[in-house]
Amino acid sequence: MxxxxxxxxxxxxxxxxxxxxxxxxxxxxxGTDVVPPSSDSQSDGVASKDVVILPETGVSARLFMPSTINSGQKLPLLVYFHGGAFCFGSPFCPTYHNYLTSLVAEANVLAVSVDYRLAPEHPLPIAYEDSWGALQWVASHCGGQGPEAWLNDYANVRRVFLAGDSAGANIAHNIAVRAGVEDLAGVKLCGVCLVHPDFASRDGYVTKTWLFACPGTTGSEDPRINPAVDPNLPRLGCTKVVVCVAEKDGLRERGWFYYETLRKSGWGGVVEIIETQGEEHVFHLFNPTCEKAVTLLKRLASLMNEG
Known part of the structure; x- marks a missing residue:
């Protein structure tokens, strides 16, 4: 050869x-094409900017803020984890920039879209550690003395939400579990939205992508991909979880299995599942203006404005 x-x-x-x-x-x-952040919020009602949030590793994020915010007003804060099988995707590409812009405008919240490092150059659990570091960075603003003025001035750190799609939904779940176990210095995690999440199947099958991205995994016995074997699941650190699945998605049954597992786990919160008929995996990202994508967007927005 x-x-x-x-x-x-x-x-x-x-x-x-x-x-x-x-x-x-x-x-x-x-995910390799980059759209610049928008300092002018006049066209879509949302301003954005990029910041380095973990200087020791260079991990960054794109921040989003609605133009409707008033001086002294505190808004809920969304921390978002993009999908891409742990191997591709970016907050800076048009797909995710446009989606977060629309979600922030609809929900009237601040958002931190995390650019965690990707496998295989940075195999799991690095993405989890980067994402946990991002939530700790958010927590550093609890006293109004953090490194980012938008969060100091406008974020209500007692109303923080996590969300993600596909692999990003897996990350959001795992960060929420860790938030129930470790201290976040004043952050109150209120809700989590998992869109078309990537978990083990009912029979314990894990995808080849997971095995590739996480070479040190124990497979179906790994609680990061199979919450059914996680002793910390009942300690999930929020009070509300919304699981979104799509009828024609190959991961549909995994989302249902997660929902059933969490509901029976002894966790004291409320879990809800929403199924979109006739649609495939992350359809809302690639056809964001269709009626069903708009409905899903509004449901995520309402989660962050309940109570």
Missing amino acids: DSSSITDEVSYEFLPYFRAFKDGRVERFF
């Missing part, structure tokens, strides 16, 4: 989004 054929040998691919080669090269076909 010549050297060129070795170089081109694929170790894993998730087409049409991602390909990794055995020589360490990675090709990403989604």
Whole structure:
């Protein structure tokens, strides 16, 4: 075998989004295009900016703030984790920038969209650690003395919500579990929304993508992918969870299994499940103006404005 054929040998691919080669090269076909943040909120009612939130690792985030906010007003804060099989995606690409802009405008909240590091260059659990670090960064603003003025001035850290889609929903769940176990210095996590979440199946099957992104996993015995084996599930650190599934999504049954598992776990909160008929995985990101995507957006917005 010549050297060129070795170089081109694929170790894993998730087409049409991602390909990794055995020589360490990675090709990403989604999430690599960048739309700049918008300091002018006149066109869509939302301003955005990028900040480094973990200087020691360079992890950053895109922040979103509605233009309707008034001086001294405190709004709920959403921390969002993008999807992409733990291997691709970005808060800075048009798909996620536009979605968070629409969600912030609809819900009238602040948002932190986290740019956690991606596998395989940064295998799991690095994405979990980055995401937990992002929530700790949020917590650093509890006394109004944090590094980011938008959060100091406008964020109600007693009304924090987590959300994510696909792998990002998995991250949001795991961060919520950790928030129920560890102290967050004044942050009150009120709710979590998991859109088309990526978990183990009812029979314990885990996807090849998970095994690729988390080479140290124990598979179906790993509580990060299989909440049914997590002794800390009853300590989930919020009072409301909304699980969203889609009828034609290959992960649909996993979302239902998660919902049933959480409902029976002894956790003291309220869990709700919403199924969108006739749609596939993360349809709302790729067809955001369709009626069902707008309905889903409004449901997420209402979660952050209840109570």
